[in-house]
Amino acid sequence: MGQDATLNAGDIARLADVGRAAVSNWRRRYDDFPQPVGGTAASPLFSLPEIEDWLRRNGKSYEMSLGDRAWQALKTAGDDLRLGELVGCAGAFLLYLAREPAAARRAARAADPAAVLRRDAARATADLPVRPDWSLVGAGRYALLADLAAEQGPAAAFELLCERYAEAHSRQLSVTRPDIVALLAGLARLEGQGGTVLDPACGVGALLLPLAGARLLGQESGEAAALVAAARLLLGGARAEIAAGDSLRADGFPGRRADIVLCDPPFNERAWGYEELTGDPRWEYGLPPRGEPELAWVQHCLAHVRPGGLVAILMPSAAAGRRPGKRIRGNLLRAGALRAVVALGPGGPDLWLLRRPEPGARQPSTMLVAEAGDEPSGVLDAWRAFGAAPEAEPPGGRAVRIIDLLDDEIDLTPARYRPRHPKEDPARAYAAARERFQAAAAALGGSPPRLAARAGDLPTTTVGELVRAGLVGFHQGPARPAAGHGDLPMLTVADVVAGGPPSGRTRHDPGQVVLEPGDVVATASATECAARTVTEGGAVLGPQLHLYRVDPERLDPDFLAGHLRYAGTAGTGRAHPGASRVDARRVRIPRLPLAEQRAHGRAFRELLELDDRLRETSALGRKLVGLGFDGLAGGHLRPDG
Known part of the structure; x- marks a missing residue:
């Protein structure tokens, strides 16, 4: 490693196997702790050799893995704004290494590896969407990447770099939540193995990565992210084709239709191409309003799925009820294209499930509305049951008649359509909650500790x-x-x-x-x-x-x-x-003397136990009130006496 290698506080914490707070404490407690050499006041950077020297001098055990050394070397090869390009270039090299290991290892240790790679690696990496700038990474770092690949394998080595990249750019990168990735992968598998899966806003490939058995298509507007996504998928053994460019303005797969389309599009992007795309043939269900770019993504996805094929797209919660989009929502319902809206948690996102209508097929009469709560995986059971019996009440959701949705608002917000038949008897649930609340309230009668005034200050x-x-x-x-x-x-x-x-x-x-x-x-x-x-x-x-x-x-x-x-x-x-x-x-x-400490400790403990009982009683009270409102407003309960 050169003197230019730097670490942030998180890197130091990982190196020394401590929490970030410990690093902050060291900076305050020790006058000889190294001064920042870059970064910002909120996120300073420190010299790796200086940090290693300080840890040794102060008896702090540490171990920098080969993966962390490779990451630090890569990160310091360029400025922070080009980190995505650096990671993509590393991925391209690791792909070359996986396909032509002997040639790639020779290139890594050449005096000018960039020149050798430009000459020799083009054929082995021809299926990448962007030509890597081999000069970005620099001499010495390719050898570290080769050593890391020898230790962990090229695919695992690149996943480690991608993980570090996501940590370093957590605010700039939009990464789909892991539980939602698992849910969308499960939905894709329900449709059957094989086939073609498209993600037109694929980012660094998170939604496609679990589906390596299918034929994978992806597009991403940023060239660096597209390069990272392609390298990840190809290193994982997938049959993948990734295009770089804006899907709405410059469709990378014109005329091609997939069996499944998965998408986590950018939300609230006003500059999505409204003016130049006004007459686009993809707007089969209506011209998306300027402020509703997500409805443009919905129709783009539908244009790229075969008849009967599934579209699973994440949407902002507001898209289910915003007034400007009601015409398109109505047309999607009337055509039988929109099959489900699922709330994935407070504040969103929602999951919309759509199918491209098949010519001559019977028009569906119901749509699934569900709330996933804390377990998005439960959506799979509801979707499976709804597909088998669209008129029946699925577990955890409700089959709502489409004709009942086509009112003046066409508001598809799932909270408006909670199941008509609760899983448990509402009267029994309310009675049980009432009994638990009364028991908890009675337990509050225990006497709090008696406390008396104390004169003077204590040392x-x-x-x-x-x-x-x-x-x-x-x-x-x-x-x-x-x-x-x-x-x-x-x-x-x-x-x-x-x-x-x-x-x-x-x-x-x-x-x-x-x-x-x-x-x-x-x-x-x-x-x-x-x-x-x-x-x-x-x-x-x-x-x-x-x-x-x-x-x-x-x-x-x-x-x-x-x-x-x-x-x-x-x-x-x-x-x-x-x-x-x-x-x-x-x-x-x-x-205080130990005897007084113990007396204070007992009083603290009694107050804490009282606080716990108050919290429990409050939670039971809120549940009781919620069950009462749901039962009375939903028509399941009536006043008794």
Whole structure:
């Protein structure tokens, strides 16, 4: 690595296997911590050699994997604005390496690899949508990429680079949520294996990647993203054809029709080509209004699917009811093209499922309306059941008569069409909720702790001083859970806030902190403030959590937990007003004898238990009110007495 290699705070945290908060703490606590060499005040960059030297001098263990070294070398080969091109060029080289390994390895170690690659790699990478600029990556870095591919394989090596790229450009890249990617892949598989799948706004290929068994077509307006998508898919062994260019203005697949079209289009793009595309033949269901570009994408997708083929497109929630688009929504319904609208969560997006009408086919009379809630995977069951019996009530959704939708508004918002027949008896559900609420309310009758006035100020210390004195050991949760699924219980922020048992699951990973009875766990975020004493051990500490392991003969854990919770809610533990994280080192703790600490700890614990009961009662009350409103307004319940 050269002296030009740089790291951001997240990279340093990964290198040292700590959380980002630890890196921020090091910058504040240590005068000799390296100064930024670039970046911005909000996202500074540090010299990799300087960081490595500082970690060694301060006894901080670290290990930079070959993957991270390759990423840092690639990232520093050009400015941040060209990072996508650099990643795409790396993908093109790894594709060449996968197809012609001996030639690519020789090129990687040549004195001028760019010249060799320009001469020799064109044939092996001819199916890429964009010719890579081989001079971008630079000498030495191709050799690192070759070493990484030898260690992990070319496809896995490029996926690692794509993951780092998504992390580095999380605000610039629009990446579809993983659960929605899985849902769309499941819908595509329900249509049958094989065939052709098109994504006309494919980004870096996320929607197409799980469908490598099909013939894949994709188009993306950005050349760098198109190059990344093509390299990912081809390295994964897919039969893929990716075009670069704006699908609406410069269709890369004119006249071609796929069996399935998946699409997560850009939302709210006003400059989508309204003026030049006014007379476009794709607008079979009406000219999309200038402010409704998503309806242009819907019709573009329908124009590229075979009769009877499926279109699954993500839409902003407002598109289901905005007045300018009602004419096109009505025409889609009348033609039998729009088959389902599914809300995928509060704030969107919605999923629209459409089929291109088959000539002479019977006109459908119903459309599926559903709300996925927290489990988008449940949409598959509803869609499967609706396809088998379009007139019946599918699980988790409602088959609404199309004639009932064609009113003055043509509002297809799923919340307006909740199932007429609830899964459980509404009277029984309301009675059970009422009983639980009354029991919880009765439990509030327990007496809160009695507190008396105290005269004078107490001497105090800080948590940082307690740590240095050896009364408290401090541990930090990982930046993210260990990759992959596992059955090891993990305490999460939500568990600490709610006072529940560990609900997370992870796999074993070196460096995990195992909870012990008497440990104090607190949230690191100032927006989710909670601190509790652990009563049962065995689980591991999750992300965004801090653990304080106290010497119980000198410090009461409930006493410490109470002050940590107060510091978070009152803001006294923040580094500065408005900070999003609590700096626990600054939290002040009164100096009290152990007996008094324990008395304070009992009072803190009783107040926390009361707070939990209040929260539970409030949640039960909200559920009771919701069931009552749903039942009365929906006609399922009536006043009784």
